[in-house]
Amino acid sequence: xxxxxxxxxxxxxxxxxxxxxxxxxxxxxxxxxxxxxxxxxxxxxxxxxxxxxxxxxxxxxxxxxxxxxxxxxxxxxxxxxxxxxxxxxxxxxxxxxxxxxxxxxxxxxxxxxxxxxxxxxxxxxxxxxxxxxxxxxxxxxxxxxxxxxxxxxxxxxxxxxxxxxxxxxxxxxxxxxxxxxxxxxxxxxxxxxxxxxxxxxxxxxxxxxxxxxxxxxxxxxxxxxxxxxxxxxxxxxxxxxxxxxxxxxxxxxxxxxxxxxxxxxxxxxxxxxxxxxxxxxxxxxxxxxxxxxxxxxxxxxxxxxxxxxxxxxxxxxxxxxxxxxxxxxxxxxxxxxxxxxxxxxxxxxxxxxxxxxxxxxxxxxxxxxxxxxxxxxxxxxxxxxxxxxxxxxxxxxxxxxxxxxxxxxxxxxxxx
Amino acid sequence: xxxxxxxxxxxxxxxxxxxxxxxxxxxxxxxxxxxxxxxxxxxxxxxxxxxxxxxxxxxxxxxxxxxxxxxxxxxxxxxxxxxxxxxxxxxxxxxxxxxxxxxxxxxxxxxxxxxxxxxxxxxxxxxxxxxxxxxxxxxxxxxxxxxxxxxxxxxxxxxxxxxxxxxxxxxxxxxxxxxxxxxxxxxxxxxxxxxxxxxxxxxxxxxxxxxxxxxxxxxxxxxxxxxxxxxxxxxxxxxxxxxxxxxxxxxxxxxxxxxxxxxxxxxxxxxxxxxxxxxxxxxxxxxxxxxxxxxxxxxx
Numbered sequence: 001x002x003x004x005x006x007x008x009x010x011x012x013x014x015x016x017x018x019x020x021x022x023x024x025x026x027x028x029x030x031x032x033x034x035x036x037x038x039x040x041x042x043x044x045x046x047x048x049x050x051x052x053x054x055x056x057x058x059x060x061x062x063x064x065x066x067x068x069x070x071x072x073x074x075x076x077x078x079x080x081x082x083x084x085x086x087x088x089x090x091x092x093x094x095x096x097x098x099x100x101x102x103x104x105x106x107x108x109x110x111x112x113x114x115x116x117x118x119x120x121x122x123x124x125x126x127x128x129x130x131x132x133x134x135x136x137x138x139x140x141x142x143x144x145x146x147x148x149x150x151x152x153x154x155x156x157x158x159x160x161x162x163x164x165x166x167x168x169x170x171x172x173x174x175x176x177x178x179x180x181x182x183x184x185x186x187x188x189x190x191x192x193x194x195x196x197x198x199x200x201x202x203x204x205x206x207x208x209x210x211x212x213x214x215x216x217x218x219x220x221x222x223x224x225x226x227x228x229x230x231x232x233x234x235x236x237x238x239x240x241x242x243x244x245x246x247x248x249x250x251x252x253x254x255x256x257x258x259x260x261x262x263x264x265x266x267x268x269x270x271x272x273x274x275x276x277x278x279x280x281x282x283x284x285x286x287x288x289x290x291x292x293x294x295x296x297x298x299x300x301x302x303x304x305x306x307x308x309x310x311x312x313x314x315x316x317x318x319x320x321x322x323x324x325x326x327x328x329x330x331x332x333x334x335x336x337x338x339x340x341x342x343x344x345x346x347x348x349x350x351x352x353x354x355x356x357x358x359x360x361x362x363x364x365x366x367x368x369x370x371x372x373x374x375x376x377x378x379x380x381x382x383x384x385x386x387x388x389x390x391x392x393x394x395x396x397x398x399x400x401x402x403x404x405x406x407x408x409x410x411x412x413x414x415x416x
Numbered sequence: 417x418x419x420x421x422x423x424x425x426x427x428x429x430x431x432x433x434x435x436x437x438x439x440x441x442x443x444x445x446x447x448x449x450x451x452x453x454x455x456x457x458x459x460x461x462x463x464x465x466x467x468x469x470x471x472x473x474x475x476x477x478x479x480x481x482x483x484x485x486x487x488x489x490x491x492x493x494x495x496x497x498x499x500x501x502x503x504x505x506x507x508x509x510x511x512x513x514x515x516x517x518x519x520x521x522x523x524x525x526x527x528x529x530x531x532x533x534x535x536x537x538x539x540x541x542x543x544x545x546x547x548x549x550x551x552x553x554x555x556x557x558x559x560x561x562x563x564x565x566x567x568x569x570x571x572x573x574x575x576x577x578x579x580x581x582x583x584x585x586x587x588x589x590x591x592x593x594x595x596x597x598x599x600x601x602x603x604x605x606x607x608x609x610x611x612x613x614x615x616x617x618x619x620x621x622x623x624x625x626x627x628x629x630x631x632x633x634x635x636x637x638x639x640x641x642x643x644x645x646x647x648x649x650x651x652x653x654x655x656x657x658x659x660x661x662x663x664x665x666x667x668x669x670x671x672x673x674x675x676x677x678x679x680x681x682x683x684x685x686x687x688x689x690x691x692x693x694x695x696x697x698x699x700x701x702x703x704x705x706x707x708x709x710x711x712x713x714x715x716x
Contacts, residue, residue, distance in 0.1 A: 075653065079679050086464040107463045185547075193660040249567035249661045250546045376462075378681060385659035393662040 034064050036313050038320055041070045041094035043077040046273040050336040057332065058323050065316050067093075085109045090308040092317040093324075096138060098129045098301055098370075099377035105132035106375055111309040112137055114318045117325070121343045125370045126302040138306030139325030140341035142333065144269045145364035146198045146298045147287045148172075154179060154186060154263040163264075163288035169206070169232065172264075172291035176241040179263035189264040190253030191233035191242040193385060193392050197299050198266045200388075201372060204229030206293030211372035212413075219380070219409035221402045225294070231398050232293075234391055245392045257281070266290070269361040270338045276353060289360050300368035302341050375416045380409040449695075456688035466685060473689035483690060485665055486673040487697075489573060493669065494641035496577040501633055503581065504588035505626065509618060511589070512596045522593070526586035533583070537650035540579045541566065566651055572663035579647055584640070588633050595629030596622060627713040635705050642698050645671040655680045670694045 042051050048071050055067035070091065072080050078100060084090050090109060104110045112135040119127045119136060126140040148163055155162055160178050163171070176188025192199065204211055209226030212219060220226045236242040243256065257265040258278050265271075275281040290298050305324045307317040323329055330340035334349040339361060350358045374380070387405035390396040456473055458466040477483050507525065511518055528536060543550050546564030555562040565575040603621050612620065652658045652667045654675060661667070668676075670690060678687035 075657065079655075082463065082682060083679065103462055107461065109463055194657060245660075245662050246564035246567035247546055249663075250544075250564050251548065381656065382659060382681060385656060389660060389662055389664075395662075 035066070036064060036316050037066050037068055038093055038311075038313060038317055039068050039070055039091040040320070041072060041077075041081065041091040043072055043074045043095060044270070045071060045073065046270075046277075047337045050333055053336070054324060054329055054332055057329070058320055061323075062316070062319065065313075065320070067320065085308070088310050090310060092308055092311040092313060093305055093320055094308065095141070096130070096304045096306045098373045099381065101130055101137070101304075102132055102373060102375045103377070104306075105135075105137050108309050110137050110306040111311070111314065111318075113139075114307075114314065117322065121327075122325075122341045123300070123302070123343075123365060125300050125368065126304070126341055129302070129370060129373070130304045130306075138304040139321055141303045141305050141324060142338040143300060143302035143341045143365070144338055145300050145361045145368055146202055146266060146268050147289055147360050147364065148291070149257070149265045149267045149271060149275060149285050149287050151257070151260060151263050151281070151284050152286060153284045154260065158263075162286065163291075165289055166292065167288070168292045173236070173241075176236060176264065177239070180241045182240075185261055187243050187256075187262055188241040189236060189266070190248055190256060190262050191236045191392075192248045192253050193245065193388060194248075194252065196381075196384065197301060197371065198268055199233060200230060200384075201299045202266070202290055202297060203232045203293065205297035205299070205369045206290070206295060207232070208294040212374060212409075216374040216416075217413055219406040219413065221409060222406035227399050227402045229293070230388070230391065230402055234394075234398050237392065238394070245389070260284075269358070272353060272356070272358065273337070276356075285356070287357055287360050289364060296367045298364045298368050299371050300365060301371040303338075374413060376412065379412045379415075383408045383412060452688045453692060455685055456692045458685040458688075460682065460684040462682045469685060473686045476686060477689050477693065482668070482673060483670075483693075486668050486670045487693075489666060490642055490644065490669045490671075490694075492573060493577055493580065493644055494638055496574070497580045497584070497637060497641045498634065499577075500581040500584050500588055500637060501630060504585055504592050504633070505623075505630070507585070508589045508592035508596060509622065512593055522590070525589050528583040529586040531583075533646040534650050536579065536583055537647050540575075541651055544575055566667070567661055567663050569663045569666045572666045576644075576647060576651065576667065579651075580641065580644070584637060588637070591633055592626060592629055595626050599625045624714045628715055631705070631709050631713045635702060638701055638705065639698055642694065642701070643671055644669045645675065648672045649675070 040051065040055065042048065048069065051069045055069055059066050081090065081094065085104075096104065096110065105112075117136070117139060122140040123143055126143055127136070130137050130140065150163060152162065158179050158181070160175055163175065179188040180186065201211060204220070204226050207225045207229035209223045209229050210220035211226070233242070237244055242248075243253075243262075248256075253262060253265060254267075254274075256262045258275075258280050260280060267275075275285050290296070305321045307314060307321055311317045325342065327342055327345060330342035330345035331348060334340045334345050335352055339346055339349050346362055350362065352358075383405060387401045387408065391398040391401035455466065457468060457470060459469040459472065460466045511521055511525075542548075544565035546552060546562065546567065549562075549565070551565070552562035563571050565571050599622065603625075604617055607617050607621055648667055648669050649672065652661050652664055652672075654672070658664050658668075658672075658676075671694070674687050674690045674694075677683045677690060
């Protein structure tokens with residue numbers, strides 16, 4: 001019995017020692033000498049280098065603060081962030097987008113700004129996007145609008161003139177028809193369901209429809225004009241000027257465009273890095289404004305840098321966010337990344353690729369419409385796909401799927 | 417008195433030795449099961465925090481067509497996946513001979529088992545690609561226009577089953593091989609003396625004496641198939657990218673649905689209710705298997 005007790009005590013002590021060791025890791029970031037490491041979570045591989053450069057530049061002026069840039073690919077970013085926030089371990093500073101913002105702000109996961117910053121230097125739709133109950137959360141980092149990227153080689157091969165400013169839906173549909181070639185497997189354009197920002201939301205606005213009412217209480221999907229905006233795409237699939245949904249599930253339109261199988265690709269200003277870096281597209285693409293429907297429209301969106309409400313270093317985190325929202329940071333970002341949100345810093349971004357008509361994306365700001373969001377955007381985003389997949393695969397007519405969607409979405413909005 | 421003390425000491429030593437594993441089992445398996453059972457009666461906020469909601473989750477579950485669909489998919493996958501067992505028996509019998517390169521074949525069959533499921537699913541995804549996949553290229557040589565295997569509702573589930581069988585065959589095969597080698601050679605010698613050929617020996621000796629192994633393998637594979645997740649997650653993705661796949665209604669398994677509800681739409685209480693149903697189904701099926709084994713399993 002005594003032996004047992006002794007061994008038992010030894011086991012217990014060993015257990016305590018082990019747990020003691022692991023418990024010690026938590027706050028071991030060298031606070032004793034005033035040095036602080038902030039975690040900064042981002043999702044874009046193409047911008048990682050620019051983010052690291054910004055982090056290094058910040059450390060130069062704030063030598064006691066180092067920034068650990070953590071890249072999580074888009075597919076897993078929000079799942080991981082939500083899990084981390086639930087466990088009280090959200091990063092100190094992280095990228096936020098429109099669809100998720102209200103959820104994070106309403107649940108106190110992100111902190112309102114510690115002091116009033118000058119918001120007039122950022123585009124108003126973006127400042128509004130990141131305002132919740134009258135308070136600003138974080139600072140806009142970049143902005144993006146949508147354009148039609150096109151493959152000049154495929155246009156030349158079919159002797160189709162390049163898209164011009166002021167072109168219309170009819171011009172676009174004609175071009176898509178002419179560029180489609182069943183023999184070489186080339187389609188005019190892809191009409192996917194995977195990202196509404198560059199496709200459905202834009203054409204809905206162009207057709208004069210709406211996704212969600214301005215008060216965020218009612219779905220617009222049963223509006224005939226909204227349905228016209230959806231039909232724009234399903235017609236392209238039905239006419240075989242776009243690959244069908246099955247093909248685009250196996251090989252996404254971006255891959256098809258970069259393999260020369262799509263002549264046009266509706267993409268954002270954020271695609272510049274992708275297309276200038278890709279060996280196939282780098283000397284073959286240019287960009288034009290979106291075609292005009294009933295009116296001219298594009299979605300404007302932008303990412304903001306926000307401070308986690310549970311950050312152990314809120315002061316340093318806010319300093320870093322302020323730096324990221326400043327002109328010097330915007331100048332660095334504009335040379336390597338997306339369009340900076342800071343007023344007057346966009347010209348470097350345009351000049352970085354003089355062979356591309358990047359001014360298109362800046363001109364689009366004048367007629368841009370805000371990204372549709374509500375408090376629980378993710379819930380009706382899922383409903384959009386569940387219903388519209390049926391229209392895209394041809395299982396249901398568009399108006400039927402859209403009307404069903406409106407019903408589901410209205411139920412979800414009522415629960416918010 | 418001393419003998420009794422010795423016995424107590426002995427028992428305490430035994431508990432001390434199983435304590436680490438029992439603790440691990442308790443903390444990492446039993447406790448979460450109990451917690452999940454409790455959570456299935458609660459409603460969660462988007463970032464944690466929950467409150468008692470009674471049977472609400474179960475009421476919703478009964479009316480949720482997605483749950484029914486996921487159950488049908490999961491059970492179809494499980495039943496079709498049982499084909500792996502007779503296949504494994506046949507291949508094990510073929511490999512259980514003195515032949516050149518038996519080791520090489522065994523390794524080849526076992527390789528998928530030790531390969532990361534995510535890597536396996538990625539490679540199959542490329543093989544299955546409708547326009548650029550190897551499978552459709554080979555079919556095109558024979559003049560056949562193959563479908564978009566994992567994006568077509570008509571083929572998606574079967575495509576998944578093929579990957580499942582391919583990746584579990586090696587594991588089942590090794591267990592059957594071990595079972596075959598445990599059968600005493602005298603039985604075969606006696607049977608040969610009585611004039612039984614190899615085919616007859618297989619059906620009269622090998623198969624009946626393999627039945628305990630087959631029982632074990634069938635229980636393990638049914639439980640494994642009912643919990644299918646990783647393949648679906650890599651082949652179809654989750655959240656938006658999965659739902660834009662027209663075949664997703666045929667690919668979504670119960671655990672995939674659980675993941676969507678727990679981690680994409682943040683309805684953790686509802687997700688807990690979904691896995692509780694799965695737990696009950698697994699328990700019921702395993703019980704049925706144990707009952708049925710009395711009819712067909714022969715312990716030598």
